[in-house]
Amino acid sequence: xxxxxxxxxxxEPADTQTFLAQIAREFHVRGWALGTSGNFSAVVSxxxxxxxxxxxxxxxxxxxxxxxxxxxxxxxxxxGSGRPSAETALHLxxxxxxxxxxxxxxxxxxxxxISDLHANAGGLWxxxxxxxxxxxGVKSHTHREWLPIIxxxxxxxxxxxxxxxxxxxxxxxxxxxxxxxxLYTWGDSLEKAKRHLEIxxxxxxxxxxxxxxxxxxxx
Numbered sequence: 552x553x554x555x556x557x558x559x560x561x562x563e564p565a566d567t568q569t570f571l572a573q574i575a576r577e578f579h580v581r582g583w584a585l586g587t588s589g590n591f592s593a594v595v596s597x598x599x600x601x602x603x604x605x606x607x608x609x610x611x612x613x614x615x616x617x618x619x620x621x622x623x624x625x626x627x628x629x630x631g632s633g634r635p636s637a638e639t640a641l642h643l644x645x646x647x648x649x650x651x652x653x654x655x656x657x658x659x660x661x662x663x664x665i666s667d668l669h670a671n672a673g674g675l676w677x678x679x680x681x682x683x684x685x686x687x688g689v690k691s692h693t694h695r696e697w698l699p700i701i702x703x704x705x706x707x708x709x710x711x712x713x714x715x716x717x718x719x720x721x722x723x724x725x726x727x728x729x730x731x732x733x734l735y736t737w738g739d740s741l742e743k744a745k746r747h748l749e750i751x752x753x754x755x756x757x758x759x760x761x762x763x764x765x766x767x768x769x770x
Contacts, residue, residue: 567593568603568616570741571653575605578657579612583752586610588658589733590636593741594646600624604642606633640707641714641735648718651737653744658733661756666700666728668762674699674728677754685750686725687743698751699727726751 571591578584589611592604603619605611621630624647626639636642638656645651669675677683678695686696699717704710710729717727725747726736736751738744 567595567741568619571603571605571619572614572616574655574741574745575611575614578655578748579610581752583657583659583748584611585658590638590642590656591654592636592639592642592646593653594651595621600643600646601629602639602642602646603631604635604639606631607636608634638707640711644711644715645735645737648715649737650739651744652739653741654735654737655744655748656733656735657748657752659752659755661759662728662734662752663731665755665759666730666732666734670700670702670730672700675758677758680754680757682750682753682757685746687738687747688723696754697721697724698755699724701727701729703729703732 571593575584575589575591578589583589587608587610590605592602595601595603600623602622604622605614606618606620609618618633619631620628620633620635622635622639623629624643626635626643628635642654645654665675675698676695677698679692681692683689683692683694683696699721701713701717704713714727718724726734728734734751734755736744736747738747
């Protein structure tokens with residue numbers, strides 16, 4: 552008997568934008584994307600590469616599916632209205648270098664604090680926490696996760712080059728921090744990217760609160 556292969560079709564762009572808008576509103580409520588901070592994208596086509604990404608300057612607590620634009624591999628708008636996020640180059644880089652299906656960037660209090668406190672070390676190790684098993688490919692709480700910290704830069708082309716070099720040096724990381732700016736993470740689907748974001752934000756808060764309590768106990 553012949554077997555037929557059932558293909559799972561990719562989500563329609565409208566469905567993807569609905570999910571992205573929902574994620575943005577949820578992250579706003581959790582304090583991870585206040586005001587106009589943060590940007591979120593997903594791949595809607597690989598050949599040719601097309602991303603749907605948040606339009607710049609919009610409040611993430613009221614984001615709707617209409618607040619996204621489509622950009623091609625060069626960052627040129629090919630659909631939607633408005634200007635894409637200023638950090639589109641980083642999203643395109645991750646879609647290419649890491650084959651990310653979705654990229655999420657938040658500006659939480661803890662990620663911002665930790666990115667400054669550990670900047671001189673170029674990053675921080677996180678290990679020994681059960682929540683690490685929420686990261687793709689991690690099977691044990693004994694895993695050591697390196698989270699790079701990269702100096703922020705308003706020159707996006709230059710910053711993208713630094714990020715690319717860092718990812719080449721650390722090919723297994725699940726995210727990185729921009730100093731005094733926030734967290735970037737990704738996944739091959741929106742669901743996985745969202746999971747990674749939640750896991751890493753949890754761990755960063757743990758690191759920050761632990762340091763605060765340790766410093767208070769030492770006084």
